[in-house]
Amino acid sequence: MGECMQRTILLQNQKIEYTLNASARSRRMRLAVYRGGRFVVSVPKRMPERLIEKFLLEKADWILAKIASMRLLAPVESQPISKLELKRLKVVALELVHRRLEYFNQYYQFTYNTVTIRNQKTRWGSCSRQGNINFNYKLAILPARLADYVVVHELCHLREMNHSQKFWDLVAKTFPDHKALRRDLRKNHLGPA
Ligand SMILES: [Zn+2]
Numbered sequence: 001m002g003e004c005m006q007r008t009i010l011l012q013n014q015k016i017e018y019t020l021n022a023s024a025r026s027r028r029m030r031l032a033v034y035r036g037g038r039f040v041v042s043v044p045k046r047m048p049e050r051l052i053e054k055f056l057l058e059k060a061d062w063i064l065a066k067i068a069s070m071r072l073l074a075p076v077e078s079q080p081i082s083k084l085e086l087k088r089l090k091v092v093a094l095e096l097v098h099r100r101l102e103y104f105n106q107y108y109q110f111t112y113n114t115v116t117i118r119n120q121k122t123r124w125g126s127c128s129r130q131g132n133i134n135f136n137y138k139l140a141i142l143p144a145r146l147a148d149y150v151v152v153h154e155l156c157h158l159r160e161m162n163h164s165q166k167f168w169d170l171v172a173k174t175f176p177d178h179k180a181l182r183r184d185l186r187k188n189h190l191g192p193a
Contacts, residue, residue, distance in 0.1 A: 003045075009053060011060040014084065016067070018056075022047065029055055031063065037071035039063065065092050069141040086137065090117045093140040100151045101133075104174060110158040124150045124185065127157035148174075149181040 005020045018039040029052070030042040043052055056063065068085035069092075081089075094117045101115065113131040117139075120126075125135045133154050139147045152174045160167035171178045 009056050033066040033070045035070055035073050037067045072141055089140045090137045093117045093137045097135050100148055104152050104155055108155055112158055125154040127154045146185055
């Protein structure tokens with residue numbers, strides 16, 4: 001049987017509550033963040049408090065970003081994410097899209113200008129004639145394959161500004177199953193790209 005205690009810790013000036021679960025069965029420290037943002041830290045029995053706190057401080061970036069994403073995934077009745085959490089998810093999303101754009105563009109070799117992250121209600125991304133690409137910050141919490149699909153979708157709009165057959169042929173070079181991916185985006189998430 002484990003022992004559960006409610007704790008708080010200050011991570012980057014944010015008071016974070018967590019459940020500390022000390023159990024003889026735990027071999028090492030484990031962090032888990034659940035839908036809604038509930039944060040559970042499992043540790044071996046009798047682990048020194050200062051080691052636990054040191055570990056949490058080291059993992060602060062990961063913990064805060066994870067809590068922000070899991071709160072976003074929470075049911076509608078829970079409180080909305082804070083400005084700080086939004087900022088954090090935007091940083092995560094921007095890093096993600098830069099990395100994946102670069103990766104997929106090794107193949108496509110298109111030219112783009114600025115890449116920005118926005119708080120859009122209904123779109124995953126958009127692309128302008130000037131070659132500027134916008135992405136929704138919620139990309140940070142999409143399953144990796146769906147986020148990649150959105151990135152490739154917008155990347156291909158640099159060449160084809162419409163949803164013509166030519167456009168889908170370009171997308172299909174990376175995602176032959178783009179129809180299913182698009183359906184999944186629409187059904188389970190925000191809306192179409
Ligand atoms: Zn499109």
